[in-house]
Amino acid sequence: MTYRQRMSLFAVMDSVIVLTAIFFSRFLVTASFYIVTIPILVSSIVLLISHHFYSLKFKLYKKAWEYASVEELLIIFKSVTLSILTAGLVQQLINHDIYFRVLVVTWLLNILLIGGSRFCWRILGNFVLNKANNKKRTLIIGAGSAGIMVARQLKRSNEAELLPVGFIDDDSRKMNLDILGIPVLGRVSEIENIVRLQNIDHIIIAIPSLKKRELNVIFNECVKTKVKTQYLPMIEDLITGKVSINQFRDVKVEDLLGRDPVELDIESISEYIKDKIILVTGAGGSIGSEICRQISNFAPKKLLLLGHGENSIYSVDLELRNTFSNSSIEFIPIIGDLKDLNKMMTIMKNFQPDVVYHAAAHKHVPLMEEYPEEAVKNNLIGTVNLAKAASSYKVGTFVMISTDKAVNPTSVMGATKRLAEMMIQYFDTVSETKFVTVRFGNVLESRGSVVPLFKKQIENGGPVTVTHPDMVRYFMTIPEASRLVIQAGALSKGGEIFVLDMGEPLKIVDLAKKLIKLSGYKDDEIDIIFTGIRPGEKLYEELLKKEEGYEQQIYPNIYIGKRSLIYVNEIEDIITNYLIFDKEDLKRRLLDLANNRMMDHALLGASF
Template sequence: MSYRQRLSLFVVIDSIIVVTAIFISGFLVNGDVYVLTEPILLSSIVLLTGHLLFSWKYNLYKKAWEYASIGELVIVLKIVSYSLLSALILQQIVLQEISFRLLAVTWLLHLLFIGGSRFVWRMYRDQLINSFPHRKRTLIIGAGSAGTMVARQLIQNKDCDLLPVGFIDDNRSKHHLDIMGIPVLGGVDSIAAAVEKWQIDNIVIAIPSLNKKELNTIFSECIKTPADTKILPMLEDLVTGKVSVNQVRDVRVEDLLGRSPVEMDLALLSDSIKNKVILVSGAGGSIGSEISRQISAFYPKQLILLGHGENSIYTIEMELKETFKGSSIEFITEIADLQDEEKMMEVMRDYQPDVVYHAAAHKHVPLMERNPEEAVKNNIIGTKNIAQAADWHGVKTFVMVSTDKAVNPTSVMGASKKLAEMIVQHMGQVSNTKFVAVRFGNVLGSRGSVIPHFKKQIERGGPVTVTHPDMIRYFMTIPEASRLVIQAGALAKGGEIFVLDMGEPVKIVDLAKNLIKLSGNSLDEIPITFTGIRPGEKLYEELLKEEEVQDEQIYPKIYVGKSTELFMDEIEEILTSYSALSREELRETLLELANRKPSPSHKEMLPISS
């Protein structure tokens, strides 16, 4: 129906309602509907004219009554009251008397018929939608503004298969009340009982401002039930219009294990990246590719994507070119091996990058235990080659991605990253380039990490294998890790090891349990088995050695560790002799040097203050 047709229909219906209301009032007051007294005739004309004029003034005919609420009812009340007031004034002026009983009854009938005609349509529509048998009974956690928005959208969206039948909210003043006709059934501790009593199929967590601890508390109650648990999108996505409130999604492990993200200093980052030449090594990997995505958002002049795997480099190149199509960014790919010293020099000479983000590394702990010579080649020699090339060709800032496994390492991978950190710190002492390292814990969802491994085991029906019931790790998301690396590059003064405050560590077995429950299975269906700690693994990881710890944050949630003694002569000796050692001898040599205590004569060197 066009707007003109809709307007004509409403004008005709309202005209009939107004005239009907005044004549019924005349019958009720005078006892005879066919007696056309002067007050009735005058009131009919004035009420009809006034109603149409005030309806136009308050845009009554532009309202979508399927979304009618208190606001629309107030507008109807104003129109009816002002129309009646006009009739009252005209009666006094023309007839010199006012038929109060007639006008009072007319006002009530006018309000009832006009308001009722609108709300009857909404009630019919809601009833029609709610009567669809395929809709899943849904419990909404949170009866605040977000929760009521979700409920309204779900009720009014006939294509949605979720039907809200109850709210859960810890605000006791809302308990036993109805909101939009939907009862508030109790607090979070009532979730299980509500699901059973009201035969709930789905639970929607509709509190965008929840912190991780509160979300874990709610989720732990939800997974006690057979209902599927979903969550409202992030608040910033709702505000920016990326998603709507009815686009609920499954709860992800990142929601439960993540921490409040580190906010970036956008102005500082823009100054260090915009219109600059940036090089990312390992650009096809999990961290390197995300660093490349986030750097591109600041519009560098050139972004050199350097990596050894041609498929992964091609993939990130195509993605970035599509995402930033039409921008002035020049994306350049270089297939190169960090162990090729001459190639590293050539790349630095050709592109003269302003900033290098060194994310390329071998990171798989058990594999490096079995192949320690490859850890030396890629993680130590590779870092040395690209760092020296950066120094030789005047790169302004060099940022190395490191790991918490470099602290008191028990693995070849951790030891090789610790020695690579020493090389970077040494370069920071002798070079005009600002060399820094960034240390963080495990990254959720990166290739080779525990979460994809657990998901594959769950898809196969289990069991999920965990090495030890007490094993704990720090976790962060790939975007958070990448933001930290980029922010470190902007904060760098030279020689620092940046460390993120990663919050509370997480038990791996708890992570496995959450993934099983998020997949819709129970622990009875997908069992967990313990396989024992693998070679090189620790029960828990640290982010700083005791002698490295500095209490002061240089940026919100970012610390700088104190510099310790650098064993450069010993590292050089390993690099010249490692090929002559057996794998076990090489492993012992790497671990001994990486864990060597500073000599008594070593004088602690504090990082440059920011």
């Protein structure tokens, strides 16, 4: 119905109500059929004119009554009351008398009939125009303001496929109440039973301010129901209008880390990146490319994208140029190999970077067990070459990305990263450059992470392969890992190993189960099989060695580990002779040195 049609309909309806109400009031007050008198006729005309005047003034006819609330009722109250007062004033002027009882009854009838007509219109919209056929019975978790907005929107929307039938809330004051005609059915701990009793088809978590740990608790209860679960968008997105209240998103695996993400200290980062020359190695990788994206937000003068794979460097360069086309940042793609010392020296000499983020590395544990010499060349020699070049050309800050697998390593990959950490700490003692290391756990969705593997296996109908039922890992998101790296550069004084407090580790098998659930499958539809621990893997990872400990927290959830012994001479020996060692001997030497089992020499110096 068009606006003009709606306005005409309500205007005619109100006219009939106003004109007849005063005559009916006269009959009720006098109990006589002699109701048509000159004063009553004049009063009816005055009431009609004044009612429409005040209705237009207060925009009564512009209201969408399908969404009416207390505000609309107040407008009716004001319009009717002022029109009655106007009629009383006219009676006093003309007749020198006011029909108080008639006007009071007329006021009551107008409020009842005009308000009732709007209420009937809303009922018509809710129950006739907006039928619940084929809609999914939906349970809303959270009976706060956001949950009520969701329920109201779903009830009013003709297009919505969801029908709210109940709330879940742990607030005891809301138990057994009806909100918008929808009952509060119970607490979070009762979700499984309520879903079964109410035949729920869909669950919406409508608490935008929910912390990750609390979301994890709620989602674990939802998982038991085998019902699709979605999450209300962030409150910031709702306020800014990026999304509407009925645009729900699926719960993502990163929502289930059980902690809130690390936020950046924008001011300190801006100081050391803005208008500076930044070099990122491994810029085509999942971590390196995200570092590039986030750094670009701080307007560096130049961003050097160094990588070995031409396709990945080309892709990230093209993406950054498109995304930041309105900025003055100069993006410079560079194809080069960290093992080429002369190339690294040339890059440092030609571009004179202020900050280096070293994200390039071999990180696949089983592959590096098979080819330990490649791990040495890329993870250790490549890092040393880059550090030497940075030191020679007086780079301001050098940030190396390491891994929790470098702590008490049982794999070649972890051992080479641990030895690279030692060399970074060594270079900090002999160079004007500030050398620091950032250490964190597994990165969700990164190349080589279990999450993309699990998703692919689920897409193919299973089975999902997990190495061991008791295997646990620390997890963080790609943006979170990149933020930690950038923040570490701003906080560094030189020689530190920065560690993120990553909360509680997750069982890999639990992660697999949650991914199956998030993909819309039930537990019995996708099998999980255990394949056994692979060479070099551990059941659990650590973020710091025992002797490193937590020295101090310098930023929320970011700690500095204590320095440990560095074996530069022994590392130099491996770098010099790794090609003459057989595979098993090389693996043994790497692991012994990384685990401090070769303690013949302390830090005495080196020929680097």
